[in-house]
Amino acid sequence: MPVMTLRSLAAPAARLFGLERRPRWSEKEPDIRRTSAALWIDATHASMARLGAFVRRFVLAGNAADAEALADRFELAVHELAVNVADHAYRGAGGSLTVVLEWDGTELRAHLVDEGRGFDPDVLGPVDLTQPHEHGYGLYLVNALADRVDYRRANNRNTWTVAIFASA
Amino acid sequence: MLTLPPAEDRSVPIAIIAPVGRLDALTAPALHDRCWELQRSGTNRIVIDLGAVDFMDSAGLAALVRALRATRSAEGDVKLASPTSSSVWRILTLTRFDRVFDIAPTADEAVDRFLAPNARRAGR
Structure with a gap:
């Protein structure tokens, strides 16, 4: 099972979730425009529209170039991970899902933290794009849309991180 | 000039479904149900108009x-x-659904393609 280093998780958010590792920024680095926001939702399909609106507002409020296209990509990537949590980590029964969004002027990140069942990456196989399928596109889309996708399980929590490189 | 579709086409219904808003994990079952109802009633030529789908x-x-x-x-x-x-176009192309489905610029054009598939091929 891949273990990610949460070097990108902002220190306050990491402290909040007990996931603190190594802060990405030192105090000597220039203070470019950084923003973060968090949303707590019940991981159900009915919550996804609210999550999508939250993600879009966050991206469009930032100073990223081509924000509309970036919002489209980021919303779908975060959405697919959140649906994956709802369907597989909580098996449709709902449960706590915390979504932390961060923008530092170079990378847009989302951290999704849940307390459901762990994810086994070995169950994933390559997606055959020569034929249409009813299942298997969710994480394929996340990987296709994002520049970085990480998964970690610790302390009975799953943390997905999805990031897209962008410029201000 | 009046152009009529072939007689065989007039006896076979074509349905247009035009969902509005988000077509996602919450709402997709409703689209599935609508398509299933149509097929059960003998309508097997369906146009899904995605013009009002924003996600x-x-x-x-x-x-x-x-x-x-x-x-x-x-x-x-x-x-x-x-x-x-x-965003809808992106997901269709990322998954190569644009190669699997016949995608028309409008619902009327999609209906025309059902009615005169040979004419469309000749026009390509």
Whole structure:
């Protein structure tokens, strides 16, 4: 099972979730425009529209170039991970899902933290794009849309991180 | 000039479904149900007009695939129309659904393609 280093998780958010590792920024680095926001939702399909609106507002409020296209990509990537949590980590029964969004002027990140069942990456196989399928596109889309996708399980929590490189 | 479709086409219904808003894990079952009801009543040629869909996810794709398989197994088809949203177009191309489905610029064009498939091929 891949273990990610949460070097990108902002220190306050990491402290909040007990996931603190190594802060990405030192105090000597220039203070470019950084923003973060968090949303707590019940991981159900009915919550996804609210999550999508939250993600879009966050991206469009930032100073990223081509924000509309970036919002489209980021919303779908975060959405697919959140649906994956709802369907597989909580098996449709709902449960706590915390979504932390961060923008530092170079990378847009989302951290999704849940307390459901762990994810086994070995169950994933390559997606055959020569034929249409009813299942298997969710994480394929996340990987296709994002520049970085990480998964970690610790302390009975799953943390997905999805990031897209962008410029201000 | 008056152009009439072939007689055989007039006896076979074509349905247009035009969902509005988000076609996602929450709403895709409703699209699936609507397609299933149509197929059960003998309508196997369906146009899904995506012009008013502003967000689609993998569950939306699954509903399209189910409809496609069911209609094609009954010698029908599903055609998509007017995926104007950039996010909808992106998910169709990322998954190569744009190569699997016949995608028309408008619902009327999609209906025309059902009615005169040979004419369309000749025009390509």
